[in-house]
Ligand code: SF4
């Protein structure tokens with residue numbers, strides 16, 4: 333099999349060896365969860381429960397009307413102790429429902445199972461929404477919206493590249509649950525009416541192929557599903573790079589994968605799809621990797637949504653060398669967000685937490701731009717990160733928009749190759765939000 337790829341990109345050290353052989357362990361028991369109410373990309377939702385109320389695991393605890401909304405479910409049974417603002421993984425504060433875990437009569441409040449290959453498309457989309465499923469590898473985009481494209485879809489791509497250094501949870505999921513992963517892909521293909529499915533894997537995970545091929549034969553429903561190898565290169569798992577590598581098609585500037593007949597789904601999201609139909613299980617837990625140079629006992633874990641990372645550390649499930657700790661990052665080192673502490677809850681899209689050593693953190697200390705042009709050569713979206721950085725630093729949002737900040741896929745390659753360690757991707761992430769807010773304000777004023 334010849335490995336496919338895209339132009340540009342970088343080769344950061346992989347650092348996956350500490351956890352790639354470690355099975356996913358369940359974090360248990362959890363005494364308390366702090367569930368952020370708004371974990372999805374889209375319109376806000378509101379709490380449906382009150383302080384003092386008993387809730388069952390899987391019960392809907394927040395929701396709202398509207399297409400770009402996704403309901404939220406209790407990840408443990410227990411009593412609602414507080415509804416209050418808490419620090420979140422995006423470095424902002426937001427409303428959270430705090431549940432003290434405990435026995436509640438009735439057990440789990442899951443949905444009834446639903447056959448994804450016998451129900452109607454409308455029933456299937458309603459199930460995906462009711463189960464609270466969002467993209468678990470990125471910004472938390474509502475999956476029921478992604479699976480209702482307005483253009484014909486030729487191929488569903490399972491994004492199994494896991495190109496972020498350190499993270500190994502997708503690889504472990506494919507080793508431990510290949511059938512549920514493949515069935516999630518088959519379900520997605522049926523919902524969007526795609527005749528083909530592709531699983532895009534980086535070469536460093538080629539050992540999972542025999543297990544996947546067996547699962548395709550057993551759980552692929554006779555559909556046209558193929559495994560494709562990709563070069564191990566960052567950001568191979570970026571949607572646009574994955575599509576161009578696997579299909580040869582380029583998503584146009586400002587466009588979406590459906591513009592070139594594709595839908596892309598993350599590994600965890602596909603497993604959550606299978607659970608939502610086969611078990612009626614809402615998205616109440618997720619697997620993640622906790623590792624880094626200051627983590628003396630790294631792990632792949634499965635934890636209820638809303639588990640505080642500090643509680644995982646306190647339970648002894650992972651061990652941190654506090655004297656070595658330089659920085660805590662939610663996500664991978666390329667696209668993740670540095671946070672001031674770790675009393676922060678896991679969300680639906682938390683794929684990893686890094687406890688970086690002082691040495692690793694010092695590597696990221698920022699200096700002045702030396703105009704070397706490396707960021708421009710590495711950017712797979714053909715942008716000029718140094719110019720974008722200058723425009724955003726000077727507050728010139730019009731200039732930033734004109735030179736393409738909204739086309740940045742936030743892959744972090746420019747930050748990685750920058751010898752001055754400038755936090756380019758972090759600035760572009762905020763810059764995109766500012767440009768979008770400005771455009772919305774202008775559109776509102778023009779009405
Ligand atoms: S400018 Fe955006 S798309 Fe280009 S390398 Fe940087 S983060 Fe990636």
Ligand code: SF4
Pocket residue numbers: 700701702703704705706707708717718721749750751752753754
């Ligand atoms: S890589 Fe860094 S130092 Fe070089 S031009 Fe880009 S921003 Fe400046």
